Amino acid sequence: MLDQGEWTAGEISRAVHIPQKEVYAHLGHIMKSLRGDFRMVPAECLACGFKFSKRKSVQSPSRCPLCKNEHIKDPAYFRRATGTGKKEQADRESGETQ
Numbered sequence: 001m002l003d004q005g006e007w008t009a010g011e012i013s014r015a016v017h018i019p020q021k022e023v024y025a026h027l028g029h030i031m032k033s034l035r036g037d038f039r040m041v042p043a044e045c046l047a048c049g050f051k052f053s054k055r056k057s058v059q060s061p062s063r064c065p066l067c068k069n070e071h072i073k074d075p076a077y078f079r080r081a082t083g084t085g086k087k088e089q090a091d092r093e094s095g096e097t098q
């Protein structure tokens with residue numbers, strides 16, 4: 001489902017009917033398996049606009065480190081589109097030589 005746009009943990013939770021806590025656990029696994037293809041839109045403080053861009057965890061931060069505000073926009077997750085197609089091309093080439 002991450003192939004289809006950006007999802008927050010709350011949206012995934014509602015879509016697949018599992019608790020948000022479990023969504024985070026799944027996202028942790030997905031992040032490991034997709035590696036570089038897993039992308040995260042950083043969480044953002046709604047009060048001062050601070051972006052949690054260096055945050056590695058998939059979980060939404062509870063409060064802003066700058067202004068201590070707890071109104072945080074949840075991070076969203078998506079899978080990077082494989083635009084280059086390099087791997088597919090390599091697979092095809094190796095197939096032809098055999």
Ligand SMILES: [Zn+2]
Pocket residue numbers: 045046047048049050064065066067068069
């Ligand atoms: Zn803030």
